[in-house]
Amino acid sequence: MNKVLFxxxxxxxGxxxxxxxxxxxxxxxIISADSRAIYRGIDIASAKPSLEERDGVIHWGFDxxxxxxxxxxxDYQQYAYKKIEDILSRSKxxxxxxxxxxxxxxxxxxYQFSSEPNYELRDSxxxxxxxxLVEYCNKNNINMPENKKNKRYIIRAIEKQGYKNNGRKDNDFxxxxxxxxxxxxxLKDRIVKRNREFLKLGIIEETICLSNKFGWDNESMTANAYPLIRKYLDNEINLEKLIELMSIRDWQLAKRQITFMKRNKKIHWLQLEEAEAFIEKELS
Incomplete structure (x- = not known):
């Protein structure tokens, strides 16, 4: 088969x-398409499946x-295309x-990207x-830094995503x-339950480790639940409030993701159970 499943x-x-x-x-x-899972050390906060959960399936795109x-x-596109080509070459x-x-x-x-910084766009x-800038981030599913009032930080977040022009060409698959x-x-219930599980798995300890190593001002520490966990560590909020705020942030992310991806006409939107049957039919 020369098929790629998304x-x-x-x-x-799920x-x-x-x-x-x-x-x-x-x-x-599996090739991960998660902009947080690319980082080494950001494990629990990016919901990387454990080795046990992977159940022997090879995963790419982590760390x-x-x-x-x-x-x-x-960078992600080039990495993923190489992995797709390699996997297809092995008839998988x-x-x-x-x-x-x-x-x-x-x-x-x-998409045809420019691999070099787009200084013209940066100036604009x-x-x-x-x-x-805030609206641009919301529309393009870009995680904003904790300091949303600092234009320089927001522009850096946009730059980090790369620059897309209008050029496209057909894939070979x-x-x-x-x-x-x-x-x-x-979905809201799942988000709350997952955040409670994250605490059991050690997301607070993960945050402390990363903050000690890279500092709180590192851009990667301004995303995910890390800024909220910092408030907990500083005794500004208690554990239940932390779970509540983490869940609100995840729900806001989920809404942005849905809004962004619903524009893609190539995607068939289905319930989880229906999706499995649809995929099996398409691959059979």
Whole structure:
């Protein structure tokens, strides 16, 4: 087969378990499309599946760079295409899974990126209002820094995602793209339960380790739950408030992910159970 399966959807929608199940049935290997999972050490906060959860399925796209190192959407695209080519060459099924919409789109539509900094764009962003930059991040699924009132920080977050022009060309493979849709109340419950599990797994200890190593001002420490855990460590909030705020932040992320990915007409949106049947039919 010359097919590549894409599974996307909001955080906590059940993408990982579905991808592993499909990979075991169809001799697949998984390529993560998560802009947080690329970092070494960001494990629990990025919901990387454990070795036990991976159940023998090979995973790519984890632990590519150190915290603080530059890694753009262009870098991800080039990395993922090489993995897709390698997996197909071994007559196996590449399964791209994740919630970073720009990563998914860059592969589905084969965006033509510039690998060099776009100074013209940077200058144009400098002239934009803070409100415009915040809206740009929301529309393009870009994680903003904790200090949302600092234009320089927001521009750096945008730059980190790489720059896309209008050029596209066809891929050499056939894409099957599925998005997992979930009832909002169910998704909210899953998010809360997952955050409670993150605490049991040691997300606070992970945060302390990373902050000691890289400092709180590192851009990677301004995303995920880390700023909220810092408030907990500083005794500004208690444990229950931490879970509440982490869940609110994840829900806001899920809404941004849904808004961004719903624009992609190549994605078939299905409930988790329906998605499995649809994928098996497309691959059979």
């Amino acid at each position: 599974i996307t959807g909001p955080t906590a929608s 993408k990982t378990s579905l991808a592993i199940k499909i990979a075991k049935k169809f001799n697949g290997e 590519i760079v150190n915290v603080g190192e530059r890694f753009t959407a262009y 099924l590449p399964i791209v899974i994740g919630g970073t919409g720009l990563y998914i789109d860059s592969l589905l539509y084969n 962003l400098e002239n934009k209002s803070l409100e415009y 056939t894409s099957i793209a599925v998005g997992i849709t979930t009832d909002r109340s169910v």
